[in-house]
Amino acid sequence: MKIVIIDYGAGNIQSIKFAIQRLGFTARLTNDVEEIKNADKVIFPGVGEASSAMRKLRASGLDMIIPDLKQPVLGICLGMQLMCNASEEGNTKGLGIFDLDVVKFPLSVKVPQIGWNQIGDLKSDLFRNIPEKSHIYLVHSFYAPIGKETLATSEYALPYSAALGKANFYGTQFHPEKSSTIGAKILQNFLELK
Incomplete structure (x- = not known):
């Protein structure tokens, strides 16, 4: 299986690479469009x-490339937020994959x-065999509200989208690569998506 991590100078890349390696796979870091x-x-x-990050x-x-991808794509943290229509952070226009404003x-x-928080209202095979109220690790000041593309929720002063999904696109506000065994299982589920 060919797994790539998009390299655009805005990533927590090594921890993701190591998390993929622990699952028995190799991920290649690249910004090569064909790859x-x-x-x-x-x-x-x-x-x-x-x-x-959007400027990069x-x-x-x-x-231009990311919204047209046909294979499963997983946006993590800021990656998920950039897949939305826009973000209040820096008044940023996003990729418009998810129909929400951050x-x-x-x-x-x-x-x-x-730190650690719980996720619930779990939908999609991304969360196959993940119990409701599982703990995941987050670091964020901005959030995607709950909408029709919400696959999981969390709460910090108010409920928000902990994960989003639409067609072959998925996003997690949390860091699965830093979320212990639960995060590893979510990454494995992603790698097993058809």
């Missing part, structure tokens, strides 16, 4: 600030939300 198009699975990571995507032309948590809560 990305021909992969069996694509992981779209992201850590940092939305507008600068646009500079490499990857903003917004900042209310001023009444401390941001970023850092």
